[in-house]
Amino acid sequence: MARSGPIRILLAKPGLDGHDRGIRLVLRALRDAGMEVIYTGLRCSASQIVKAAIEEDVEAIGLSSLSGAHETHFCEVSRLLAEQGADDVLLFGGGIIPQQDVDRLREVGFQCIYPPGTALEKIVDDLRSTLRPESSAGARKT
Amino acid sequence: MIRKGKILSHDGTDPSRWQEECWKPFVAGHPERAEDFQSASGIPIDPLYFIDPADPGPGEFPFTRGIHPSMYRGKLWTMRQYAGFSSPAETNVRFRYLLQQGQTGISVAFDLPTQIGFDSDDRQARGEVGRVGVPINTLDDFDELLDEIPIDSVSISMTINSTAPLLLALLVALARRREIDPARLRGTVQNDILKEFIARGTQRYPLEASLKLVVDVIEYCIEELTSFYPISISGYHIREAGSTAIQEVAFTLANGITYMEACRDRGLDLVAVGQRLSFFFNSHNQFMEEIAKFRAARRMWADICRNRFGIEDDRACQLRFHTQTGGSTLQAMEPANNIVRVTIQALAAILGGTQSLHTNSWDEALSLPSEDAARLALRTQQIIAMESGVTDTADPLGGSPFIEELTDRIEAEASAIIEEIDNRGGTLSAIKDGFIRNAIEQSAYESQLASDSGETRAVGTDQGGEIPEAPFQVDATIEETRHDQLAHYRLERDARTAEAALMRVEETARQGGNLISVMVEALEANCTLGEVSATLAAVFGEVQDHG
Numbered sequence: 131m132a133r134s135g136p137i138r139i140l141l142a143k144p145g146l147d148g149h150d151r152g153i154r155l156v157l158r159a160l161r162d163a164g165m166e167v168i169y170t171g172l173r174c175s176a177s178q179i180v181k182a183a184i185e186e187d188v189e190a191i192g193l194s195s196l197s198g199a200h201e202t203h204f205c206e207v208s209r210l211l212a213e214q215g216a217d218d219v220l221l222f223g224g225g226i227i228p229q230q231d232v233d234r235l236r237e238v239g240f241q242c243i244y245p246p247g248t249a250l251e252k253i254v255d256d257l258r259s260t261l262r263p264e265s266s267a268g269a270r271k272t
Numbered sequence: 273m274i275r276k277g278k279i280l281s282h283d284g285t286d287p288s289r290w291q292e293e294c295w296k297p298f299v300a301g302h303p304e305r306a307e308d309f310q311s312a313s314g315i316p317i318d319p320l321y322f323i324d325p326a327d328p329g330p331g332e333f334p335f336t337r338g339i340h341p342s343m344y345r346g347k348l349w350t351m352r353q354y355a356g357f358s359s360p361a362e363t364n365v366r367f368r369y370l371l372q373q374g375q376t377g378i379s380v381a382f383d384l385p386t387q388i389g390f391d392s393d394d395r396q397a398r399g400e401v402g403r404v405g406v407p408i409n410t411l412d413d414f415d416e417l418l419d420e421i422p423i424d425s426v427s428i429s430m431t432i433n434s435t436a437p438l439l440l441a442l443l444v445a446l447a448r449r450r451e452i453d454p455a456r457l458r459g460t461v462q463n464d465i466l467k468e469f470i471a472r473g474t475q476r477y478p479l480e481a482s483l484k485l486v487v488d489v490i491e492y493c494i495e496e497l498t499s500f501y502p503i504s505i506s507g508y509h510i511r512e513a514g515s516t517a518i519q520e521v522a523f524t525l526a527n528g529i530t531y532m533e534a535c536r537d538r539g540l541d542l543v544a545v546g547q548r549l550s551f552f553f554n555s556h557n558q559f560m561e562e563i564a565k566f567r568a569a570r571r572m573w574a575d576i577c578r579n580r581f582g583i584e585d586d587r588a589c590q591l592r593f594h595t596q597t598g599g600s601t602l603q604a605m606e607p608a609n610n611i612v613r614v615t616i617q618a619l620a621a622i623l624g625g626t627q628s629l630h631t632n633s634w635d636e637a638l639s640l641p642s643e644d645a646a647r648l649a650l651r652t653q654q655i656i657a658m659e660s661g662v663t664d665t666a667d668p669l670g671g672s673p674f675i676e677e678l679t680d681r682i683e684a685e686a687s688a689i690i691e692e693i694d695n696r697g698g699t700l701s702a703i704k705d706g707f708i709r710n711a712i713e714q715s716a717y718e719s720q721l722a723s724d725s726g727e728t729r730a731v732g733t734d735q736g737g738e739i740p741e742a743p744f745q746v747d748a749t750i751e752e753t754r755h756d757q758l759a760h761y762r763l764e765r766d767a768r769t770a771e772a773a774l775m776r777v778e779e780t781a782r783q784g785g786n787l788i789s790v791m792v793e794a795l796e797a798n799c800t801l802g803e804v805s806a807t808l809a810a811v812f813g814e815v816q817d818h819g
Contacts, residue, residue: 170819
């Protein structure tokens, strides 16, 4: 069921990774694009992330990891979301994620994994076209 | 027209002031690598070329042209490749391999739990053990990591900050176990907590308590480890977080000022402190600007030491630094192109006068480096050192109008930023009020937009190609193995001795005393890094990042 109004997103850094350049850029780009974005800061556990996502009623969660611990943390977030019956929340991720792991993450629900250097506009467009397909199609026409 | 100058005339006439006062006395005690240097075509190469013989040369305050009179004619930089992954035993194999290949120092990468102070079996360590570096929780781990490596002759550099006091204590404990006088230990602990708050994110304790621990390490090293550098004030990560070259210099030196002030407040002799500080910079692709950046940083730091802190001793005003090529410049697409990027960046660091260098491996945009790629990165340095001839005269680009202009501009603009930080009440205030982070983030955003728009796109990345598979994967079973090892370790030790040692750490922390000696005792009593860190957290509190 597609919503209307501003898109609500939660961005989070799971685990101990301190590299937050990328996620902060995404945060800024999504806000500049008119989305409502909550960013948890560093060192969030999967359960804190899922709790925040449900409390804040977000439509998507973006996770970032550059420390090689993506599989543990991303899969845990996906599992807990399903456990809470919130598996309609869109999942996406970014960071240094080896190609061989991308397929595995796709299986647990991460539609898109963005490597460093991805154009910010692409992330904005992807989220819009998935979460607001009608209005983004309309926007393209004008 | 600029008349070019030479320092030494080959018929022995026309000796310059620098040659007589600085170079000659130095090389008398530190012979150069060769009697004579010449180009491949046989042109003689002098130790220095200059525009105005009155200008300070290398080895002379303010050290714009280098900290040593003979620079690489005397001694090449230390080739120090950062390595660490999976387990102490596996990392030890990589270290020995790198030493065998001609590396001249060791540089330890620790995993994130170790960097923040969690043992491998801590709940917070899940998924992170052995990923970005090696897990070290106990004296036995550390012994295994450095097995058969002569720690009294090979210098050991450790990228460690929140837990720097503990890793230093482990090194001291290991020296004692091997019956080596700790005073003979050579190396560096990064121990730069301010840039963790600014850009790297492994901080654990509140800012003031963290700064106290930094000064504990400096104080201990001045008193006990007379050949060890207790801090490496790092611009590297500030740059990786997105700053410009100018901001990198400004924020790093501003942090340096804060450490000097904290040492002064502790009552330490600033001459002794100044002689023991080291720095760590990044090197990106903008070749000329990077070279000028290193030159400007040296001149600025010398000026800060003399005019802000009143240090008369020249050696205490020298900015000595390590360089690593720019991780964020590496591209995942067509990754072999990274070899060329790394070469340019390494050459900039060398033309900028670095004391040690890590060259990134071409595959690091994909994963931790494979052994082949790590060797190639080291070979890149060796080729520059042995085959290019840029090492045969000090500061070969000094005097170039473009380089000198860039050096002056970076100095002026970075100095203006430091002044702004002063006006905000210093670095601690500028960290707390978000000034530094916001400035870096703004630069990162601008550079991302420039890349998105195609204005600065990296070569080979716009064809929409596939990203290759990662060549290196950390063994995922390491975490479980570590759990068993730690459980065994705790079971085997004398619980009462360990408990008592932790109590002494706690008491010392509460009383505000220097913690290093009691940490050495605790680690020798087989306490773990996680246990000691948790003890400190109970006293100092812990910080939380809220974005």
